[in-house]
Amino acid sequence: MSNTNTMDLKKRGLEMKWFFDAKAAESYDDVHAAFAPSKVMLTDALPDDVRNVLDLGTGTGLELFRFFERFPDARVTALDISPNMLAQLSKRPFADRVDIIIGDFFETDFGLPEGIGYDAVISTSALHHFLEEDKVRLFRKVYECLKPGGIFVNSDYYAADQASQDASLEWYLENPEMRPHGDTPLTIENEIRALKAAGFTDITSEPAGNARYMLVKAKK
Numbered sequence: 264m265s266n267t268n269t270m271d272l273k274k275r276g277l278e279m280k281w282f283f284d285a286k287a288a289e290s291y292d293d294v295h296a297a298f299a300p301s302k303v304m305l306t307d308a309l310p311d312d313v314r315n316v317l318d319l320g321t322g323t324g325l326e327l328f329r330f331f332e333r334f335p336d337a338r339v340t341a342l343d344i345s346p347n348m349l350a351q352l353s354k355r356p357f358a359d360r361v362d363i364i365i366g367d368f369f370e371t372d373f374g375l376p377e378g379i380g381y382d383a384v385i386s387t388s389a390l391h392h393f394l395e396e397d398k399v400r401l402f403r404k405v406y407e408c409l410k411p412g413g414i415f416v417n418s419d420y421y422a423a424d425q426a427s428q429d430a431s432l433e434w435y436l437e438n439p440e441m442r443p444h445g446d447t448p449l450t451i452e453n454e455i456r457a458l459k460a461a462g463f464t465d466i467t468s469e470p471a472g473n474a475r476y477m478l479v480k481a482k483k
């Protein structure tokens with residue numbers, strides 16, 4: 264099993280950019296309407312006093328409809344590698360409350376609002392493409408940009424077990440001609456191990472309304 268240090272993150276980011284730039288043009292929103300439950304749960308898991316939030320992989324901003332309904336006075340920093348997805352986001356009715364950053368998760372500075380950090384970092388359907396060791400690096404960045412006591416909430420889909428995680432990765436690595444297709448989700452156990460390695464505590468997970476989706480909460 265060739266499953267360590269084998270993913271070129273720069274290429275992976277460009278694959279995603281290519282894929283979602285094309286998807287945005289061919290109505291991403293219609294396809295993702297079915298994932299509304301996991302996007303709603305993301306907002307509902309946040310504490311009441313959230314004002315300053317980083318959203319990793321915001322895309323067209325589907326999760327932000329419920330978010331701004333609950334937190335009309337909040338500001339969201341939306342980080343995404345796909346300019347076409349973000350072009351759709353900038354047409355949303357809440358666009359004036361969103362600061363857009365075009366960039367790769369691994370290469371972009373997340374910032375530190377007011378020198379203290381974000382109240383929360385959220386993400387949905389965006390982080391199931393990375394090896395566990397790369398997720399530790401990403402989660403460390405998330406941890407560092409949160410204020411003390413801040414929360415990371417991620418709703419995403421996970422491999423059913425280790426065999427299925429390994430099989431997805433093997434397929435991805437052995438079929439470069441099929442890229443950008445080929446998701447490589449971790450198991451929920453491996454995700455939680457990566458969050459712990461990054462420093463998070465009070466980690467919980469629960470089913471998130473769509474098949475194989477989990478809502479994962481972790482505290483700084």
Ligand SMILES: C[S@@+](CC[C@H](N)C(=O)[O-])C[C@H]1O[C@@H](n2cnc3c(N)ncnc32)[C@H](O)[C@@H]1O
Nearest residue numbers: 276279283320321322325343344345367368389
């Ligand atoms: C499936 S979409 C999810 C969009 C939105 N969160 C939702 O739930 O509808 C995944 C998003 O993550 C972005 N993305 C994937 N890999 C990325 C990376 N390495 N850096 C920044 N954005 C990335 C894609 O461009 C895409 O917009």
